[in-house]
Amino acid sequence: MLSVQSLTKKFGGVAALAGCSLEIPEGQITAIIGPNGAGKSTLLNCIAGAVTPDGGHVRYLGTDVTGAKPYILARNRLVRTFQISRELSSLSLLENVLLARQNASDESFFDPILFPARVRRQQDADIDKAMKLLVRVGLEGLADATPNILSGGQKKLLELARALMLEPRMVLLDEPAAGVAPPMVQVLIGIIKELHQEGVTFVLVEHNMDMVSALSDQVCVMAEGKDLMSGSFEQVASDARVVEAYLGGVL
């Protein structure tokens, strides 16, 4: 569904990605793990269009999307969340979710003036959908609040709800468990599992091994900007190269 071929990206003199290749199969949860500085977040940013890679290719649904703008990917139902939650701070929770609806009139100044009934009808339907998503992540009581009052875990849930509003085929999750209290991690795992059963493909960059082992069908290990190996969680956990990558060959 998504394939990454020998992607490279340098920041100054440092090669964050040094020829990384990956295959993400449809309908699975693929976890990307690796020590700090392995290039996981850069890889995600390159796939999602936030960072333009120096070389290599990203193909999504058979099309080359290397360096495509994030909004193009989002309109093709590929959406990402952020490592540090980036909620829109002056929009209410409802508006945060509603923003992710896919509708061309979101960018039209004249539509609401010329076709008020149609715009209102669409918006009402979308509000209904957004409220259902907020109910699903348990934030419906805070729909009118702004995100600054949310806990770290609630912000992740809000990001997830926002991503779901897009009706995504593929969701890139950048450390969803980072800064989230353990009980909330279980809630997140539950919701991601449900969505997976509904057919959403996930890519998960994560350090929390409980989450990785609970969710992933396939685990890819990255080290020094390259893909090291991939396999099931058990295979990866027992592989000598992975242990070496994490511990720097000290043992």
Place this chain on the structure above:
Amino acid sequence: MIAYLTTIMTLVSIAVLIAFALNVQWGMCGMVNFGLAGFVALGAYTTALISLNGGGFFVSVFAAIIVCAVMGAIVSLISMRLSEDYLAVVTLGFGEIIRLVTLNEGWLTGGALGLPGIPRPMIDVIGTDHYEVFFLGICVVIVGIVFAGLEIATRGPFGRSLRAVRDDDLVASSLGKNVLLLRVKAFAVGGGITGIAGSLQAFQFSYIDPSQFTAIMTAYAFMAVIAGGQGSHRGLILGACSVMFLLEATRFLKDVVDVLDNSQIAAIRLILIGAGLILLLIFRPQGLLREYRLKAPKSSPSSADSTAT
């Protein structure tokens, strides 16, 4: 006194329109525009040139809207590749270019002498006696139309997208919003509104010259938007009125305090306005009114489902 009040209210209407433009560009979309006076001048000169050459009221206002909207789009497009802070420099530069062109291209703009004799709309029908009141009426109606249009357009999806771009453009883009297009549109809409303001200014004075379009015009718009609350069209009407009230009410200081001479009063007026704004920012940093936020429907969707089935 009536004539004085009428003139002041007409000028407030024009100031409110300029503030509307800034509110769309900066208040909602987060793009600073220090070249507002240049846009207003562009609108005023467009209107003046067309109506001096026989164009009617609607034609010249419409032309001013189009010219300023296109110019707004161009200014935002050329500065899009630069980092956002540079937009301040680009717009400042744009304002200066317009000022220099109006000052030096005498064949077109009359140079420092300006363009006199701009025909005021329907003056032969209304007559000169009550014309100022009639013109104020036109201004108020136009402000009303622009206000209603902006409220309708920006309370819905378009305004929400602009506010998302202001808060975090990467998130807005990740959620499928074409950020570049939204920014250009915000600047074009704002540009169009400054075009209207420029038209009204030209018709109000029936004479325009470069000295009417100074940086203080831009400063008043910023004051109105900051005082009123970034993003709130209602707030900025209040903000513009309070700034203008402070500005005009302090004129009468000299009648109350007779120990000061005129030049001292003039200086004190500006000090008082500054102090008023500072006090407002200390006690109400978010401005007088908050921007519009969509409210969640009262009935929860689950209960709506149960009633539907």
